[in-house]
Amino acid sequence: GYCGWATALHLSNLGYEVAIVDSLVRRLFDEQLGTQTLTPIASLKNRVKKWKHISGKQLSVYVGDICDFEFLEDAFKSFEPHHVVHYGEQRSAPYSMMDRSRAVFTQHNNVIGTINVLFAIKEFSPECHLVKLGTMGEYGTPNIDIEEGFITITHNGRTDTMPYPKQASSFYHLSKVHDSHNIAFACKAWKIRATDLNQGVVYGVSTPETSLDVELINRLDYDGVFGT
Template sequence: MRILVLGGDGYLGWPTALHLSDCGHDVAVADNMARRAYDHEMGVQSLVPIEPLQVRVDAWREVSGKTITSYYGDLVDAEFTYAMVRDFRPDTIVHFAEQRAAPYSMIDRKHAVYTQQNNVVGNLNVMFAIQEIDPEIHLVKLGTMGEYGTPNIDIEEGWLEVEHKGRKDRMLFPKKPGSFYHLSKVHDSHNIEFGCRIWGLRATDLNQGVVYGQETPQTKRDPRLATRFDYDAIFGTVLNRFVIQAVLGHPLTVYGSGTQTRGIIDIRDTVECIRLASENPAERGEFRVFNQMTESFSVEEIAKVVANSYDGSVTVEHLDNPRVEQSEHYYNVVHTGLVELGLEPHLLSNTLIESLFGVAESFKHRVDDAAMRPTVKWREASSPMRTGD
């Protein structure tokens, strides 16, 4: 199968491309290197050094004998997007190429607008390219569990059977996103469902939980193949941040009460979910949704798991929550679709966290302590969200 991975230089896009290539698929990656530019803008860096994309591609060819084609360009540029799809002629397009951080989207008006334009317009260009060039292409789109928010009912896999005043219908599950980033993902989902319903596109929307981990079997084969490891308060995910704080002897910074509950997933399961979705495509006209998570924990529970796994003293510091979110809420998610396709989840364990401790220990000299403190607030105490450029 020919698979084009958009955002193929990123934290998840790169190991996904390697996994798909290792499984025998003909893979291409595309990226505009915006994620690397965010590091310069924010004044941070990946904990683990990452090589330029071409070095990564060359290293993969050396260790595997397999070639990954690369494209450099921006999906917001429709001409580039069309030309790339015509050139590679993919059977499947895996779409990771969006600004992915909720805090980044909440910095100010400029970052909110950029996130919406980059994500929504880029996704629309991909949809139109598929519809006009080859409607048989299967779009596998990375969404987020954050689209749903924390409703007081079970979260179904994308769709909800509703009875209202004696009549029944099937509709997309109601969304209550918590940031301008999550809102952009909701817009993507609605646009893709429209394309499936009106044009007959085939698409799988993967609403993914919080990802943890940094290594996959493929990235471990050569240091040049490493993917990034974000720990800062803008792009870092909570478990990864806690691991580094434990290694440095810093308190684990829990926002608010820590009772906020979220779905999580191991990076090794993320890449396997993409393979399963790609090799088992949706039908023409089908908008298929999978909740791509394996377990759920509160932030406080994650902190306890990290503390109990670390061979040393660990403390917890509760900070004022910079986000606007419910601290006490119901959270029960249906996530059976990918398991039915064959996913065998890696559940959170001491063994996994211990391996992360090793990564953090090796590169702790690269940590910027100040970068782990939250600086972006969803709502200032005495003023609306900042609007400066």
């Protein structure tokens, strides 16, 4: 994906052994919607081959759906990750609001996929650190400052610190809220490690690595569904 490809090259360039897990469903969305990236992108196979040619570094590739736990189990057992950077979600709020089927797909893909990743870490790589991409949209637009994850509240003379309230505005954003709750619960129950990033819109055309060759170029979406 857009974030994943750039991250994979960056980490590989730093000397990490990197594996890509991808269902390739994002390219199917373009076919469904009749849209395309402004910067034509090569196939994943050709991208990985070109990176090996330029850098001498090999990217492992596992093509499959993280909602399929048997596939994910095989990938974890084969690669034995020390860290997982999890971008494997449907990322468009407008897409999630188009109709019932896309709302259901978004929730299922994002929430079930993340639960599977959590169980895979617990069962096969318990020392693994999960880095999960969320969104600032989880918080909505409250009329008070948004705190860093937690907020301390005094009510009827009693005080407690709890997760900051979430007010999502789409089925996509709600899927991220569910992810955050599931990740927090898994960390508490299983003592696994996770960083749940709630960042703003990610944008940009190139990185030092994707600029090395035309076949490494990242996508640039400009349509009303996936464009920034």
